[in-house]
Amino acid sequence: MQPKRASASLAPKTRLGRYEVRSHLGAGGMGEVYLAQDTDLERTVAIKVLPPSASANVQSMRRFIQEAKAVSALNHPNIITIFEIGQAEGVHFLATEFINGITLFEHLKRTRMKLEEILDVAIQVASALEVAHDAGIVHRDIKPENIMLRQDGYVKVLDFGLAKLIEPQMTAPEANTRELVRTNPGLILGTCQYMSPEQARGDEVDRRTDIWSLGVTMYEMSAGCPPFSGNTTTDLLASILMVQPAALADNSPEIPEELRSVVKSALPRKKGSP
Numbered sequence: 001m002q003p004k005r006a007s008a009s010l011a012p013k014t015r016l017g018r019y020e021v022r023s024h025l026g027a028g029g030m031g032e033v034y035l036a037q038d039t040d041l042e043r044t045v046a047i048k049v050l051p052p053s054a055s056a057n058v059q060s061m062r063r064f065i066q067e068a069k070a071v072s073a074l075n076h077p078n079i080i081t082i083f084e085i086g087q088a089e090g091v092h093f094l095a096t097e098f099i100n101g102i103t104l105f106e107h108l109k110r111t112r113m114k115l116e117e118i119l120d121v122a123i124q125v126a127s128a129l130e131v132a133h134d135a136g137i138v139h140r141d142i143k144p145e146n147i148m149l150r151q152d153g154y155v156k157v158l159d160f161g162l163a164k165l166i167e168p169q170m171t172a173p174e175a176n177t178r179e180l181v182r183t184n185p186g187l188i189l190g191t192c193q194y195m196s197p198e199q200a201r202g203d204e205v206d207r208r209t210d211i212w213s214l215g216v217t218m219y220e221m222s223a224g225c226p227p228f229s230g231n232t233t234t235d236l237l238a239s240i241l242m243v244q245p246a247a248l249a250d251n252s253p254e255i256p257e258e259l260r261s262v263v264k265s266a267l268p269r270k271k272g273s274p
Helices: 058-074 104-110 115-134 162-166 175-183 190-194 197-201 207-223 233-242 257-266
Strands: 019-028 031-038 043-049 082-088 091-097 101-103 147-150 155-157
Touching (some): 019 043, 058 082, 101 104, 104 147, 104 207, 115 147, 115 207, 115 257, 197 207, 197 233, 207 257
Antiparallel strands (some): 019 031, 082 091, 101 147
16 A cells, blocks of 8 residues: 555645545646645635745745745736645645646647647746736746646646745756665656756746747647656666757657748757757
């Protein structure tokens, strides 16, 4: 029998402030997610319970709260709306709008996307990132799991700021990468496939990191597979740093040259790289 996760113990009817848990929706590196009811405003919300490792770092939590407030102020149709950042019953949580739909990750597992759909998703995500970048906010973890497709066609980008909150707090530039490899031997993390080269090296990141990750996501939507792979985390990071992915024309000759050019420009190689 596998040990029960502590955060999964939030049973139906559990109260977090004015929110009453209805059911468990899912889990990931960014925390457990629950369907809940706002008992004051009588509306359905999603509650994300942050992992203890994130909430334990006071300085990181303070930065995250500041960034979450900034994201909430953007009020963009393609960015998830944050209602509240709270603490109750010994846990930190986010209350956000509940999105009726599925993640792009789930969608990609079910079907091969058509050109019109690829362009629609990419444009909506790019619109969200443009507004965030203009406000000085970098997402840092753009990937299919953080992109929700609503039933009415709207695309929502999730988890702004959370990647920065939970990353290892190191001092050396390359420490984040060392910690990732040391603590996860032989394990491929989904996030790693969408990392930019500067993230893989543990360098400082800016808006170009999000553009790279969106380029990887667009490649996967177009080709049906991600551009970088490896049998271990180390192999995957090496692939990102040194391997030129197969041209989209090889896997998807039906993809027009204009889209292939956009994806290629989002995944630039420095001079001297393969």
